[in-house]
Amino acid sequence: MILARALDVTRRYGDKLALDGVTFEVEAGELVGLLGPNGAGKSTLVNLLTGLRRPTAGTVELLGGDPRLPQSRRHLGVTPQETGLPASLRVGEVVDFVSAHYDDPLPKGELLDRFGLSELVRRQTGGLSGGEKRRVAVALAFVGRPRIVFLDEPTTGLDVQARRFLWDGIRSFQAGGGTVVLTSHYLEEIEALARRVVVIGGGRVLADDSVEAVRGLVAVHRVSLDLAGSLPDLPGIASSERDGDRLHLLTADADRLVRDLVAYEVPFAHLEVRPTSLEEAFLTITEDHAPTAA
Numbered sequence: 001m002i003l004a005r006a007l008d009v010t011r012r013y014g015d016k017l018a019l020d021g022v023t024f025e026v027e028a029g030e031l032v033g034l035l036g037p038n039g040a041g042k043s044t045l046v047n048l049l050t051g052l053r054r055p056t057a058g059t060v061e062l063l064g065g066d067p068r069l070p071q072s073r074r075h076l077g078v079t080p081q082e083t084g085l086p087a088s089l090r091v092g093e094v095v096d097f098v099s100a101h102y103d104d105p106l107p108k109g110e111l112l113d114r115f116g117l118s119e120l121v122r123r124q125t126g127g128l129s130g131g132e133k134r135r136v137a138v139a140l141a142f143v144g145r146p147r148i149v150f151l152d153e154p155t156t157g158l159d160v161q162a163r164r165f166l167w168d169g170i171r172s173f174q175a176g177g178g179t180v181v182l183t184s185h186y187l188e189e190i191e192a193l194a195r196r197v198v199v200i201g202g203g204r205v206l207a208d209d210s211v212e213a214v215r216g217l218v219a220v221h222r223v224s225l226d227l228a229g230s231l232p233d234l235p236g237i238a239s240s241e242r243d244g245d246r247l248h249l250l251t252a253d254a255d256r257l258v259r260d261l262v263a264y265e266v267p268f269a270h271l272e273v274r275p276t277s278l279e280e281a282f283l284t285i286t287e288d289h290a291p292t293a294a
């Protein structure tokens, strides 16, 4: 059963094309990671699916209806990228306040326990650390026993222990049959929770696959070397860029490229091999998926 769907969705902000023909579906019980660099369009997709914004073209559906209608949103939980908590209220009071909006909320103790927040129940939210506030904000998405939860960068800024508390809370929700969509810049985070990852870049879906498959796609290395002359036609070079005598090559198999450079007796100097940033890896994927000119 599909709980959320975007069908050929485009979203513009003025001249800016934030989403460009995105199709994306979430099945009941799935935990899906949306992975992409800054500005890729992840938040825009989440905002459309949760009814906070309207698509410019295409259709979005949440729990079988228009995400902007109250009946579609009744079983939805969301933690946006930025949240605010009323500073003078205690954590327990904020949970009570949010719970009051639902017919059958999770008992406060159970919610706080699930997210490792029990000790904070009497603390005013204004006095919490950034990480504690974030954990409260994420926990609040689960108060109303939602069927589907969207978490936009839930663990940004959290230390390792706080992140683990959140991951445990998210996992236990899914183990109980819940559905989760979360966004992240980090494949490691998605890997800890999800089996399926959807890579978004430049407003488009670049990959929709298992975490293992996407790890292979983004395991790109940058091989840099000084070379005055031209490079022979070697296999496995995803892109090459020249800066004077310095050549930068992107490849998914750096060991093989280095062996080939030696085997072809390429007269290189100052060889350097390093993992690429996720951004560089995404660029490589983007180039592979760039639309061909008509």
Ligand SMILES: Nc1ncnc2c1ncn2[C@@H]1O[C@H](COP(=O)(O)OP(=O)(O)OP(=O)(O)O)[C@@H](O)[C@H]1O
Residues within 6 Å of the ligand: 013, 016, 017, 018, 036, 037, 038, 039, 040, 041, 042, 043, 044, 045, 081
């Ligand atoms: N309200 C807005 N007005 C104008 N442009 C916007 C608006 N919201 C988003 N954008 C632009 O749309 C593009 C996609 O933004 P979006 O926030 O969806 O990306 P993201 O993948 O969530 O990025 P990040 O990881 O930085 O949060 C960006 O270029 C952004 O600047």
